[in-house]
Amino acid sequence: MQNSHPSNFDRTTVAISLIIVAALSAFFLTDTERAIAVAGDIFSLIAYNLGTPILWFGFAMVVIGFYFMLSKYGSIRMGNEKPEYSTFSYITMMALAGVGSGTVYWAFLEWSYYIKTPPFAIEAGSTLAHEWAVTYSLHHWGVTAWALYAISAVPIMYSYYVRKNPSLKISDVVKGMIKNETAGKVIGRIIDITYPIAVVFGLIIVLALGVPIVSASVAQLVGVTDGLSLKLAMLAVVAALLIISSFVGIEKGMQNISSYGTYCLIGLVAYILIFGPTLFILENTSTSLGMWASNFIHMSLYTDAIDQAKFPQNWTAYFWAYWMIYIPMMCVFVTKVSKGRTLREVIACMLGGGTAGTATLFAVVGSFMMKTQLDDKVNISQMVADGSASQSIVAALNTLPFPSVILAVFIVATFLLLVTTLDGSVFTVACQTQRVLDRNKNPATALKIFWCLVIIAIPAVFIIVDAPVGSMQSAILIFAAPLLVLLTFMITKTFGYIREDYGHLSAAEIEAMHKLETAPATSQSSVAEQAKAAATAA
DSSP, X not given: OGGGSGGGBOHHHHHHHHHHHHHHHHHHHHSHHHHHHHHHHHHIIIIIHSXXXXXXXXXXXXXXXXXXXXXXXXXXXXXXXXXXXXXXXHHHHHHHHHHTTHHHHHHHHHHHHHHHSOSTTOOTTXXXXXXXXXXXXXXXXXXXXXXXXXXXXXXXXXXXIIXXXXXXXXXXXXXXXXXXXXXXXXXHHHHHHHHHHHHHHHHHHHHHHHHHHHHHHHHHHHTOOOSHHHHHHHHHHHHHXXXXXXXXXXXXXXXXXXXXXXXXXXXHHHHHHHHSOHHHHHHHHHHHHHHHXXXXXXXXXXXXXXXXXXXXXXXXXXHHHHHHHXXXXXXXXXXXXXXXXXXXXXXXXXXXXXHHHHHHHHHHHHHHHHHHHHTTSOOHHHHHHTXXXXXXHHHHHTTSSSHHHHHHHHHHHHHHHHHHHHHHHHHHHHHHTBSSOOTTSOOOHHHHHHHHHHHHHHHHHHHHTTOOHHHHHHHGGGGHHHHHHHHHHHHHHHHHHHHHHHTTSOHHHHHHHTOGGGHHHHTTSOHHHHHHHHHHHO
């Protein structure tokens, strides 16, 4: 098939991206001390100097999200046909692709960092510090985070489904928004080259957090040594599942994996809630949700201008920037799976479903871990400080009844979350490095398998040499600055297109235009023709 022919692959982009990735990897592996210093400088530059704009951008995405859900533009449908996936599958695929195995690490352990370095000049280790710990976890993985993904996907979805631009490549969408053709080509090429680099290095931390957790749990469950061989074996299984998923396609592969992962995660949370400190979990969840709801705007815009302890820069702005690293990946992925849904449905599912899922996970699991430490069963904070974070999770789970059962469920859930995140990444990177997709807008299987191997191989090298993945996590924040500018431009231009196409229509006219019953008669019409027909009918 022409779709699978090597000439259809953007070999220049692939080659340049791999050369840059290899060079950066070599720098970290051969001059570790200097690499750590450079990464620290980048973190300070982005988090401290751009922290406030990043906070504003995150809050603006929430405001825009609610605007779309409440305004007449929420009825605009992404393609005049029924959705491909059930609402449950739709939410789980997006949620698991967007958060992945990194969520498990932070859900279990994020609260422990805030007890030691709390916000608002609160005394470390105090009662108030404990009350704010899970609250800030909910904030960092809640509404704002999902709004970043949802609103950033709107330009791609609108370009593809409404304006009928055939490409899913971000560079092509941006080029169409720039009037100067030469400037558009240059910027488009820069996007093509940097996209795979950002995704590959972003996934280093996903694997660096996920694989040690899985290997530590497997070692405890089957009674083997948690060494390098076990970690590499886990990576090999991940690679095999990714390749299988690439063969069967996103419709069958990732949909099933994400559903099974969700069921396991729900089982894990339910088990901890029932067999753990139930009353404490419910009480602490109630307190945390109340504090989050009543302080959301304060937490969103808090910059610590007086005390200068840099909590919002070190944590809130950092998490927003880190979520932004995956926006290019999620934009394409959300567009692919959102066919047939209105803007209102897309945003409501992401903000509502995504937030509900992560809030439940973080509240239940975080409260359980906190109580485990308060009862002196496991000194979690000390284990995290000593570099035994994964082992602290296993130790805490061992305090529950039937620890072997819960460890098995935990291993499967974490593993499937990891595969789902990587599967979404493979799909979107392959889309960006192929000139023409097939008629279903899928990239060639061979290209997906190639990126499977690359995405596994680079992090594997870092794990083998025990490289400082934490410093790489800080270094990739350098992508946050250009993303801030690029996304602002894309969202502003898309608002202009929406007003141009639908601004003169009433809410009833837009809703009538995008009713599924009228789809066969209007699916091939332009937006302008549909608008004229709706206005005439009114």
